[in-house]
Amino acid sequence: MNIRNSDSLKETLKVYFIMGSPNCKENPARVLEEAIEGGITLFQFREKGIEALTGDKKVELAKELQQICRKHQIPFIVNDDIDLAIELNADGVHIGQEDEPAAEVRNKIGHEKVIGVSVHSYDEAMNALEGGADYFGIGPVFPTKTKADAKPSNGTKLIEELRDKGISIPIVGIGGITAENAGSVIQAGADGVSVITAISHADSVTEAAKSLKRRVFEG
Template identity: 40%
Template sequence: MNCKKEDLLLYAITDRNWLHGETLYEQVEKALRGGVTFLQLREKNMEQEEFLQEAREIRELCRKYQVPFLINDNVEIAAAVDADGVHVGQSDMEAGEVRAKLGPDKIIGVTAKTVEQALLAQQRGADYLGVGAVFHTNSKSDAKEITHERLREICQAVRIPVVAIGGITQDNAAELSGSGIDGIAVISAIFAQKDIEKSARTLKKLAGQIVRSVQ
């Protein structure tokens, strides 16, 4: 599966902190109905068998909506469930190794915080970059913020698509206009909201405006 820029417009990353009696599957479906264009399943504390089962179910859901489905960090799970790809951080397996394990047709995303990291990831075969945190975030305790100037420099330095991540909300997303990003990645801005579908719809519209601001 090729990674198309337009698929990265509204990139949702799951988090089970806000289930409130719902299943993650139900919440993901609401997000997909709202217009999420890319989905990453992120589970840090789940047993392997349970993770496998969940990943298979959500992969099928994403296929129904024709949205690319990636696994965070876990290359083995991604391969086992035939996910569309995997996203890895700087401290995880590097893109070349992931490519060797998953093959040429899978999407590989890599986290980058500097121009050097971005260029190296591109050189090693990353299909897109996740760059941030562009705002303060509570979703990752170790996420340090980067300036919007740095974000713009990374976008200008690479040929592959760039997604901004970290603390993005409906209220601050417009500040990323003109940076050159191809999409926004969000967690709480969708999954922590009372109306997940409506939040996704609003964010997709905002993301479209941000991306068009540099066309």
């Protein structure tokens, strides 16, 4: 599945669900199925945190979730683990500032895969763009407890700055986003929102995804 085209990528990023086993109250495969039923448009496998799976068990879960995505034609992206992304022939990877530079990742995964980069400043954004990033993840927009080492929330300031400077690369907001505040992120210039617990910890995963999608498309 090649989603690197800018226009199709903007649509793909609309409702971006990130999840691994530590983020789920029930079976991750079931959570993913329910989230897809609710209308997510992209899935990122992020197996990090307390009691995260490693080794063969991590690969096994990744393969199971990837098969679910393939069945429903949802792009499957891997967080940070470039080797795993290559092994699974994933649709792309998402990297942070502490990971390998985007240019090196591009050389490893080829030119048909998507690279997303977390950026926190204009300079980081420009470096990522030069390195071959396909989209930016910007945040935390709102305070979040999901990522232990998350930087302070900065609202939609950087999203607005990049758009004001004419940067048209697809952008997804991340961090503390819920159905209630998702519209403000889209209004600031983001193409989509990425969430973890707003979907994975919801009483009804499907309804949470539906609600988020509705707010994103309303803008």
